[in-house]
Amino acid sequence: MECHCLHSPQMSSFSALQVINLQGYSSPRRIPNKTLSPRPLCSLHSKPFLGLNDRIPPFIYPENSSHLSLRRYRGPIPAQASNQPWDFGRFVKTLNFFNGLPNPAKVGHASEFDAFKFRVQLVITSFVFLKFFEFLIKRFSSPEPSEPAKVMEASGIVLVVGATGGVGRRVVGVLRKKGMPVRVLARNEEKARRMLGQDIDLVIGDLTKENTLVPEHFKGVKYVINAASVIVGPKEGDTPDRAKYSQIKGDTPEMVEYIGMRNLINAVKEGVGLRNGKVLFGLEDNMFKDLAWCALDDVVMGGVSESTFLIDPTGSENGGPIGLFKGTISTANNGGFTSIRTKNFAAPVNLSAYDGLELRLKGDGRRYKLVVRTSSDWDTIGYTSSFDTEEGWQSIRLPFSSFRPVFRAQTVFDAPPFDPGKIFSLQACFHKFEYDGKLNPTFVEGAFQLPVSSIRAFIEDPITPRFVHVSAAGVTRHDRPGLDLSKQPPAVRLNKELGFLLTFKLKGEDLLRESGVPYAIVRPCALTQEPAGADLIFDQGDNIMGKISREEIAWICVAALGSPYALDKTFEVASVIPFSEPFMIDPKNPPPEKDYDMYFKNLKDGITGKELLEQSPALV
Ligand SMILES: NC(=O)c1ccc[n+]([C@@H]2O[C@H](COP(=O)([O-])OP(=O)(O)OC[C@H]3O[C@@H](n4cnc5c(N)ncnc54)[C@H](OP(=O)(O)O)[C@@H]3O)[C@@H](O)[C@H]2O)c1
Secondary structure, three states: OOHHHHHHHHHHHHOOHHHOOOOOOOEEEEEEOOOOOOEEOOOOOOOOOHHHHHHHHOOOOOOOOOOOOOOOOOOOOOOOOHHHHHHHHHHHHHHHHHOOOOHHHHHOOOOOHHHHHHHHHHHHHHHHHHHHHHHHHHHHHHOOOOOOOOOOOOEEEEEOOOOOOOHHHHHHHHHHHHHOOOEEOOHHHHHHHHHHHHOOOOEEEOOHHHHOOHHHOOOOEEEEEEOOEEEEEEOOOOOOOHHHOOOEEOOOOOHOOOOOOOOHHHHHHHHOOOOEEEEEEEEEEEEEEOOOOEEEOOHHHHOOOOEEEEEEEEOOOOOOOEEEEEEEOOOOHHHOOOEEEEEEOOOOOOOOOOEEEEEEEOOOOEEEEEEEOOOOOOOOEEEEEEEEOOOOOOOOEEEHHHOOEEEOOEOOOOOOOOOOOOEEEEEEEEOOEOOOOOOOOOEEEEEEEEEEEEEEEEEOOOOOOOOOEEEOOOOOOOOOOOOHHOOOOOOHHOOOOOOOOHHHHHHHHHHHOOOOOEEEEEEOOOEEEOOOOEEEEEOOOOOOOOEHHHHEEEEEEEHHHHHHOOOOOOEEEOOOOOOOOOOOOOOOOOOOOOOOHHHOOOOOOOOOOOHHHHOOOOOO
């Protein structure tokens, strides 16, 4: 078995397709089916050492194909007295892969003095590493009680866009009443502070100007309620039936409702997350996302355990590519761990929208660990989660709350909370030890292999909408065959005169539906200044007319954020009170807050009213 470190000159013998991501976190790569053969992604030596080829059987297990013919741990594991020759070259290459050592060969025209300095540094670094790992062994061998790990606090800001509008400012009011953290995005600072208070968490941006939607505005934002829209105003001297209702003020509907929506989705997508999760490693949409893994074994402490990481292009349960973490673990020379660790990603990955990491893997009944680092430093706290595997393919979910801060094999009880917003590297480990001196109860010496087809950040079920969008009833009606336009509200009748307002609102909705972001689209009928509290009609298919209070819409938007029933639903809302009748409440005795799930529960997937565009006349 010959392996190649990603830095090594042997790399040049790989095809361009095989050379994957030298920079850390990679961009997607298309894997042409069956063009790759299983190959090592990374190794630490260019030729076999310590009789490696003899020591690692080609994963043929003599006794039982599903169980390794190895000694299974049955009790305390004594420190091994056996000594085996240590591979100094592999040790140095491990350090080099992770940029752990200065390398004069990388520096052009290295002088003899440079080479001498390098050798001295090498010896010193090796000494320091060995001392460090001796220290680890001592720690491992002196058990201490393990306490529950410190877990991160989940939080998330709700961004309100269009917060200076009629619905938007009421949304801010409801969120505040509920004690939820709010940020608003507005075009006009003075107007926003005057309307919403000087202390409002405010960012200034214009949906139509992509360069104003900078990432800093959206740090910590996990939810969005978008009530922004093009400004429509009746011309002066309008009649009660709004005969002159045809004036667009400022930006066009195309710019606000469509381009603006596209800009907003792009700006918040990372923070609010994707319904199907974010793939860090593995196949997604026929693209293979890879990471720069390299073995990191107990060779760094004088041990002889050895692992590697291979890409097998057809190894998954459905014939797709996998990464194969495999090797031989030994307790000789006081060793007992193997791992693969990624180089630091080129830029830290933000997983704050997600609740954990899911591994799709083929287990072998053993306990492994996944370590996540939130610092670019090498020797730093690793947030670590252990997981037990069963035989065969399975998905294993590791909630972020299960990751304990570990430093030099000890839980760090006063560590900073795990911050999924800046992930620098991943490491998968098979260890003799757990943490705080505990042993891995499934530890066995000998060969092991762990095929992994994907590592994906996930949103915990039940998923609720992360982006609630206020659109409008009528968005599909202007083109509907057979519709009596004279009976439709002004916005439908005057769609063309209003710069195709509803056409672009529908296109904006479509962008959200197709974005992969968990959403809800609320389509109010004619908005009023009346209070919330009337009984409601929720409908789908874009058929109803009537009126609805802006206050009620604000409550519905906030309720939708927390309701799995509202997920990925598009629906219209009106009050049961006819347009001609005012709706009032006793302010001293306001109606109780509704249980909006009663309405959300009856909503169905996939109904937008667009279906009717290709069918017979509307049912209005
Ligand atoms: N009026 C109705 O009868 C009716 C019926 C059904 C649905 N709707 C829809 O319901 C939603 C809410 O209506 P509303 O009455 O609350 O709207 P509104 O009072 O007109 O408020 C619109 C908001 O959007 C903001 N905005 C406009 N262009 C922007 C841009 N380029 N970037 C950032 N923000 C921008 C405005 O900010 P500024 O303060 O800076 O202008 C304002 O805060 C809208 O989508 C509307 O079309 C209305």
